[in-house]
Amino acid sequence: MNGEHKITSGHRARTALVYLRQSTLMQVREHTQSTLRQYALADTAVALGWAPRDVEVIDRDLGLSGTSAAHRAGFRELMSRVCLGEVGAVLGLEISRLGRSNADLARLAEMARLTGTLLIDSDGVYDLADFNDWLVLGLKSTMSQAELHIMAGRLQAAKRAAAERGELRAPLPVGLVYDDDAMVVTDPDAEVRAAVADIFACFAAAGSAYGVVAAFAGRKFPQRAYGGAWAGQLRWAPLTHHRVLQVLKNPAYAGAYVYGRCVTRKKIDADGNVRTVTADLPRAQWPVLIKDHHPGYVSWEEYLAIEARLAANHTAAGARPVREGTALCQGIIICGGCGAPMAANYHGDDRASYECHSHRDGKKTPGCRSITAHAVDDAVAGALLAALTPEQVVLALAAAGEVTSQHQRTSRAAELAVERARYEADRAERAFAQVEPENRLVARTLEARWEAKLAALADAEQALAAAQDALPPLPDRASLAKLAADLPALWHAPTTTPRDRKRLLRTLIADVTLLPEANRAKARIGIRWHTGAADEIAIDRPRPTGVPAPTPTPATQLIRELGPVTSNNDLVAILAQRGYLTGAGRPFDIKAVQWVRHAYQIPSPSPYRGTEISVAEAARRLGCSPGVVYYWTETGQLDARRSPGGKLCIPWTPATEADCRARITSSGHLNPAARRTRPRQHR
Numbered sequence: 001m002n003g004e005h006k007i008t009s010g011h012r013a014r015t016a017l018v019y020l021r022q023s024t025l026m027q028v029r030e031h032t033q034s035t036l037r038q039y040a041l042a043d044t045a046v047a048l049g050w051a052p053r054d055v056e057v058i059d060r061d062l063g064l065s066g067t068s069a070a071h072r073a074g075f076r077e078l079m080s081r082v083c084l085g086e087v088g089a090v091l092g093l094e095i096s097r098l099g100r101s102n103a104d105l106a107r108l109a110e111m112a113r114l115t116g117t118l119l120i121d122s123d124g125v126y127d128l129a130d131f132n133d134w135l136v137l138g139l140k141s142t143m144s145q146a147e148l149h150i151m152a153g154r155l156q157a158a159k160r161a162a163a164e165r166g167e168l169r170a171p172l173p174v175g176l177v178y179d180d181d182a183m184v185v186t187d188p189d190a191e192v193r194a195a196v197a198d199i200f201a202c203f204a205a206a207g208s209a210y211g212v213v214a215a216f217a218g219r220k221f222p223q224r225a226y227g228g229a230w231a232g233q234l235r236w237a238p239l240t241h242h243r244v245l246q247v248l249k250n251p252a253y254a255g256a257y258v259y260g261r262c263v264t265r266k267k268i269d270a271d272g273n274v275r276t277v278t279a280d281l282p283r284a285q286w287p288v289l290i291k292d293h294h295p296g297y298v299s300w301e302e303y304l305a306i307e308a309r310l311a312a313n314h315t316a317a318g319a320r321p322v323r324e325g326t327a328l329c330q331g332i333i334i335c336g337g338c339g340a341p342m343a344a345n346y347h348g349d350d351r352a353s354y355e356c357h358s359h360r361d362g363k364k365t366p367g368c369r370s371i372t373a374h375a376v377d378d379a380v381a382g383a384l385l386a387a388l389t390p391e392q393v394v395l396a397l398a399a400a401g402e403v404t405s406q407h408q409r410t411s412r413a414a415e416l417a418v419e420r421a422r423y424e425a426d427r428a429e430r431a432f433a434q435v436e437p438e439n440r441l442v443a444r445t446l447e448a449r450w451e452a453k454l455a456a457l458a459d460a461e462q463a464l465a466a467a468q469d470a471l472p473p474l475p476d477r478a479s480l481a482k483l484a485a486d487l488p489a490l491w492h493a494p495t496t497t498p499r500d501r502k503r504l505l506r507t508l509i510a511d512v513t514l515l516p517e518a519n520r521a522k523a524r525i526g527i528r529w530h531t532g533a534a535d536e537i538a539i540d541r542p543r544p545t546g547v548p549a550p551t552p553t554p555a556t557q558l559i560r561e562l563g564p565v566t567s568n569n570d571l572v573a574i575l576a577q578r579g580y581l582t583g584a585g586r587p588f589d590i591k592a593v594q595w596v597r598h599a600y601q602i603p604s605p606s607p608y609r610g611t612e613i614s615v616a617e618a619a620r621r622l623g624c625s626p627g628v629v630y631y632w633t634e635t636g637q638l639d640a641r642r643s644p645g646g647k648l649c650i651p652w653t654p655a656t657e658a659d660c661r662a663r664i665t666s667s668g669h670l671n672p673a674a675r676r677t678r679p680r681q682h683r
């Protein structure tokens, strides 16, 4: 070997490290020759005079790219051992490729120079303390970098050119495959095709990716594996939200060929490690987009519509999608005072209100209001039902057709699963039939396999039967048409969910505004239709619960006249006699009379007779708190009577007052002076 004379006994007394590196797992799997050659370096070290026990192999970096040392634990170990000075030589297949970045290699070379460590590759031995060797290694490292750059550049240019022709082959998403002529076609497997098509159909019906996941409950979705031991195999797994989004967002399903949808960028994290992150590019920046490149599952227009729908579902970005609650205008109602969206708040028992929350960020205006949801909803729904035209009824019928096809899809998927199971059972049977009867061991295995396939077929058939049974009967089109003709009934039908109503509302109405209104008993609602037309509805604001309607004047008049001298009980009787009703149309009761008294400040007749006074008055005269007087009446120290209205009436005489005063004087609690005259306890 070149420069073998540079190896001294000092080097041989230290460890010889063989550093193994292979860029990707695929290289490790496919280029086993290179790996074998790398392991053979250990023998080279022994041949160069190291004792076998002093030769160590660092192969933790097999399958990790050499472009940066960040994740390469093996390279870090190599560096630290070299720094400690315990390494006599580092062996690699090609030293200039130990680290793919010049910086890594320069650091290793510098440390090797300081610690007198030799670097050995198939070309020879480098002693970094020797200027010549140091220069050669530096040159080789620079060359390696340049080579990498040129290679990558050529590859990229060739890839880009092929991509622009739409001929660069990339792994296809499940549901699309390359045919024998390398053309992209839909998967020949009908079950796979049905599953992919159903994702798009379910999204059209449910309107959200989570809705698709729910529709696929209990049903599996295919996935085609690329690379590795599973390459090309089809695996079925439960459908996840992430997977639905992947399918919906993939332009390949719209028949488009796209190159460069994602870019990788280098990022330096807090620890100074370089990491590669993948980011999606906006469509306008895709380097290659060829529409109608191959047959797809949706049209390009549908793809764009799906994208818009997904964006509208994205609440974090400010979108306000339809929610489950009963408040119809949730998400589309705006405060006319400040222009901010109003929130739908639910207060137990599903009563909702629309509230302007601008006060939270200090943007509240005098025109900002909140309102009970049903007041707005009733008015808006009324306007909507009045505005629905026969064309929109046709649309509703189309939606009903969608429901029907969804039913068919569900059982179609089960049918396809049965077909697949039957095919596999047939195949297992044929394999069993072909085996020589003498070959019992093989025959037994094949028989077991056949039986397993038959069991799977039975399961699939059972699932199909269950799927067909589980489908609720569909209303026929005639009765649907009748229903649609009577839209108000359909609208109010218990089977119509709030979500359905909201969807229908949003198809026609762009937004609803609670306009500022000076009269607090009224509300004005602005409706902006998608057609661009605008309507304004004035409604009476519903009174907050607990506040009765204004009482008609004759009854008020009567209560005003008789109130100061008549008890509430008597007033109720008199009002009933004359047949007066409250503003809400109910007979007067004590509560209603009390409300009128409160509203018009009509005093009640005095409950006190003769010398009787109230608790408050007694407390005032004695100069103590009312609580003391109450305590006395409760403990029987002071006589008192309850009036029919529940008030305490205390018969008050000079003698009573004298008694009370004596009680206060003797009480240490009530009379601080009395407390002070007591002899102090001395210890």
Ligand SMILES: [Zn+2]
Pocket (backbone or CB within 6 Å): 335, 336, 337, 338, 339, 340, 356, 357, 358, 364, 365, 367, 368, 369
């Ligand atoms: Zn507001």
